[in-house]
Amino acid sequence: MNDLLRLEAVNLSHSILDTDDLSTRRGGSYLLLQAVRDVQAAFANEMEPISTGASTGLFMVLLDADSELLAAKVAEWLFTHPDYRHASFVVVGDSADGFKVTNETCIAKGRWQQMQSLSVRCAWDMHLPVRAPVLGGRSPLACELDGVRPAVALDPSRSDQPRWISASVHARRGGVVGGQDLRQSFYRRELTVGVPVAGFTNDLGMLAKLDHTEGEGLAVPRNLDNKIAIFYADGNGFGAVQAGCGSAEDLAKWDDSLRQRRRTLLHRLLAHAQARRHWRTTAGIIRLETLMWGGDELTFVVPAWCGLELAALFFKLTADWRYPADDTGRALQHATALVFAHAKAPIRRLERLAHDLVDQTKQDGDKARNTLAWTVLESFDHTGSNLDDYLRRRYPLTPCPVSWSNLRLDAAQLQTLLAALPALREVLPRSAIVRALRLLVSGQRQDIAGALHPLLLRSCESVDRAVKQVGESDRWQVLWQALGGGRSWAPQAPSLDDIAPWTLLLELWDYTLPELPELPELPEPPEPPELAVAENPA
Numbered sequence: 001m002n003d004l005l006r007l008e009a010v011n012l013s014h015s016i017l018d019t020d021d022l023s024t025r026r027g028g029s030y031l032l033l034q035a036v037r038d039v040q041a042a043f044a045n046e047m048e049p050i051s052t053g054a055s056t057g058l059f060m061v062l063l064d065a066d067s068e069l070l071a072a073k074v075a076e077w078l079f080t081h082p083d084y085r086h087a088s089f090v091v092v093g094d095s096a097d098g099f100k101v102t103n104e105t106c107i108a109k110g111r112w113q114q115m116q117s118l119s120v121r122c123a124w125d126m127h128l129p130v131r132a133p134v135l136g137g138r139s140p141l142a143c144e145l146d147g148v149r150p151a152v153a154l155d156p157s158r159s160d161q162p163r164w165i166s167a168s169v170h171a172r173r174g175g176v177v178g179g180q181d182l183r184q185s186f187y188r189r190e191l192t193v194g195v196p197v198a199g200f201t202n203d204l205g206m207l208a209k210l211d212h213t214e215g216e217g218l219a220v221p222r223n224l225d226n227k228i229a230i231f232y233a234d235g236n237g238f239g240a241v242q243a244g245c246g247s248a249e250d251l252a253k254w255d256d257s258l259r260q261r262r263r264t265l266l267h268r269l270l271a272h273a274q275a276r277r278h279w280r281t282t283a284g285i286i287r288l289e290t291l292m293w294g295g296d297e298l299t300f301v302v303p304a305w306c307g308l309e310l311a312a313l314f315f316k317l318t319a320d321w322r323y324p325a326d327d328t329g330r331a332l333q334h335a336t337a338l339v340f341a342h343a344k345a346p347i348r349r350l351e352r353l354a355h356d357l358v359d360q361t362k363q364d365g366d367k368a369r370n371t372l373a374w375t376v377l378e379s380f381d382h383t384g385s386n387l388d389d390y391l392r393r394r395y396p397l398t399p400c401p402v403s404w405s406n407l408r409l410d411a412a413q414l415q416t417l418l419a420a421l422p423a424l425r426e427v428l429p430r431s432a433i434v435r436a437l438r439l440l441v442s443g444q445r446q447d448i449a450g451a452l453h454p455l456l457l458r459s460c461e462s463v464d465r466a467v468k469q470v471g472e473s474d475r476w477q478v479l480w481q482a483l484g485g486g487r488s489w490a491p492q493a494p495s496l497d498d499i500a501p502w503t504l505l506l507e508l509w510d511y512t513l514p515e516l517p518e519l520p521e522l523p524e525p526p527e528p529p530e531l532a533v534a535e536n537p538a
Contacts, residue, residue, distance in 0.1 A: 002060075002248070003067040003095045005047055006106035007039060007074060009055035014120040015087040019145045019169065020347045022203055022289065027172035028087075029292055030186050035084050039074055046070055050248045051255035054294030058103065060248055067093030079121075086121050086168035090114050099247050121168075145169050186293070190263050191270065199285050204228055207287045208303050208343040220278060220305045221510045226343045229307025229511075232354035233314060233336040235296030236367040241323060241330065257323060258296070261332075265317050266290075272313055278513065279306055291351070299351065307338050308511050312418055315370050315411035333370045335361040340511065341377040349382055360387050360404050372409045376507050397443055401496040406485060407503065416482040420475050421505070421512045427470050430509070432462040436494065437502040445494065452494065460491040 009015065009032040016028035032055035039057065040049050047059035047070065061067045071093035078084045078091070090110040096102040141151045141164055149166030155173065165173070183200070201207040210225035238258070245251035273279035273286050279302075280286055287306065292299035302310050314336065322329030337357035339350050357373035375383060383390040387404060395402045409417070436459040439445065447453050467476040480489040483501035 002097070002099045002102040003065070003093070004050075004099075004102045004106055005059045005061055005067055005071050005074065005091070005093045006103075006110055007036060007057045007059070007089060007091050008110055009035065009087055009089055010110075010114045011088040011119045012055075015168070017348050017351065018148070021145045021169075022347060024145055024169050024172045025347065026183060026289065026291060030183060031083060031172055032087060033186070033294055035078065035087070035089070038084075039078070042077060043070070043074060050252050051242075053255055053258065054292075054297070056295065058106070058251070061093065061095075067095050069093075083171040086171050088114075088117065088119070088121055090117070099251075100245075103251075104243075143169055183290075186290070187270075190266055190293070201281065201285055201287055201289070204289070204301065204343040204347070206281070206285075207289060207301065209281075210303075211282050220513060223510060224304045227304035228341060228343050229302050229304045229310070230339045230341070230347075230350050230354050231300045231302065231307065231310050231314070231336065232292075232351070232358060233298050233334045234358050234362075236333045236335055236362070237330075238296035238332065241332075254323065257325070261318075261321060262293070262298070265314075266293075268317050269310075269313065278303075299354070304340050304511060305513055307340060308414065308418060308508065309513070311336060311338055311372050312411070312414050315372075315414065318370070319411065333368070335367065336370070336372050337361075338372060338374040339377065340375070345377065350377075353377075353383060356383075356387060357404070361408065364405050366405065366408065370411045372411075372414055373404060374407070374409070374508070376511075395441055395499065397441070397496070401440075401499045402503065406500040409504075413482045416479060417504070417508065418512055420479040421509070424467070424472060424476060424479065425509060425512075427466050427472060428505075429462050429466050430506075432459040433502055433506055435459045436463075437499065437506060440494065440496060440499050440502070445496065456494050457492070460494050464489070464491040 012032075015032065016025055019025060036052050036055060036057040040047075040052065040059070043059075045062070046065050047061050049057060050060055051058045061070055071091045075089065075091040078087075078089050090113040092106050092109040092113060094102050094105045094109060096105060143149045143151045143166035144163045145155075145165055146169055149168055151164035152167050153165060153170050155163040155165050155170075187200075205226070208226045208228045210220055210222065242251065242254060245254055270286065270288070273288055279288070287303050289301040290299070291301060300310060314334075318332070318334065321332035323332055335358045337354040339354045339357070341350050353375065357375065361367075361371050361373050377383075388400075391402055391404065392400050436456055439453055439456045439459070444453050445456060467473050477489050480501060481487065483504045484497065485500075487497065
């Protein structure tokens with residue numbers, strides 16, 4: 001018999017994604033990570049962990065304890081905890097012959113429990129010294145951050161500008177478990193030994209504020225001031241690997257392998273950021289936010305000028321991931337997305353868009369390689385809820401000459417772009433590229449007589465002449481073939497197939513730094529320490 005208990009945080013839209021306040025979202029994400037560890041510590045005598053990824057935990061029930069009764073105890077502990085009671089959890093137990101059957105039964109019972117529950121926890125009450133005022137006998141004011149729950153307390157982190165917040169927001173920003181302090185404990189726990197960390201920016205304004213442009217071998221374009229890049233990655237087929245684990249030992253091995261790879265990735269990423277001036281403020285603070293971590297998903301926020309570099313570094317550091325870690329192992333690849341936008345754009349919309357881009361990649365069946373989907377949002381423009389409609393609005397020809405598939409980059413294409421464009425954009429006539437793209441998108445490839453439009457031909461010839469004059473024809477040919485699906489550069493025969501590479505060049509033009517150094521060979525980090533389990537805070 002296999003007695004298992006499964007714990008999972010659900011309905012994240014109401015416990016993480018319900019506000020545009022960065023600290024609250026970050027605190028909510030870290031809080032759910034901590035909840036699994038605290039449950040593990042609180043019930044260490046009754047169950048032991050098998051897999052604890054992100055906000056999900058699978059445990060083996062010890063001795064002769066009843067798994068369903070233990071699940072009820074764990075649920076009661078969570079729902080009476082001063083911080084965790086504001087999140088939604090499903091906790092189920094089951095006992096059956098065979099680990100795989102029991103695990104799948106627990107997953108199904110959890111989904112059924114979720115469907116029978118409210119999507120938001122209604123723990124409004126909060127016994128704090130100061131409560132929100134009641135106006136004219138009406139209910140308390142709504143939370144100034146989530147706009148839905150009743151406000152019950154002043155924001156403990158904003159004494160300079162008092163804001164009334166809900167109990168849920170209070171727990172995420174400074175509750176019993178730690179609120180924003182969880183960020184520091186997260187990095188201390190996840191980082192391998194020996195990474196110097198000067199600290200991290202506190203908000204997106206600080207992260208994206210361009211406080212230097214020259215003097216360190218850099219030249220960040222001024223128009224990237226106050227621009228951010230949200231990077232989201234989701235594993236391709238990781239769930240299938242997990243589902244294929246036929247025993248608790250197999251699942252624990254997979255979970256440990258993925259966790260250690262993620263920790264090594266974070267170690268190397270921060271070592272990279274620490275060593276590069278454009279990743280830090282003038283005070284040396286690292287410009288990086290980790291909004292999601294664990295399992296097969298992660299979300300980072302960096303300055304816009306670091307976005308493509310981050311994606312390339314991610315592909316480099318995960319290029320050799322296999323499971324098992326030998327020649328027979330399955331390649332572990334990711335679908336990723338970058339959303340470039342203003343730092344004041346609503347963060348929840350930007351994150352949702354990054355997720356939608358990755359979902360689009362998987363719906364297209366593009367799962368056999370590492371991929372990067374991307375979009376650039378000017379000002380507060382938004383793509384809307386339908387990505388295909390967005391492309392049809394931007395490229396109104398019928399049929400639409402561009403798809404998300406031919407705008408998507410793989411690791412090799414991205415590396416080619418980063419290696420070639422910074423040098424080429426010093427000589428390429430950008431106005432000619434803009435004119436060529438506009439003529440193609442507007443359907444003016446031909447003139448009235450049916451011949452190729454003379455202005456389109458002149459634009460392509462201008463580009464061809466510019467690269468030849470400085471001896472960059474070979475570099476340009478390599479870049480064009482990489483972005484154009486292998487097609488050779490043909491200035492005398494412009495076609496609708498040119499729309500995708502022209503779009504890639506123009507949209508990502510400003511996001512490749514001039515003289516961007518090649519990604520270095522990073523040393524192997526030391527063996528990470530054993531994962532620590534937090535003491536029970538309740």
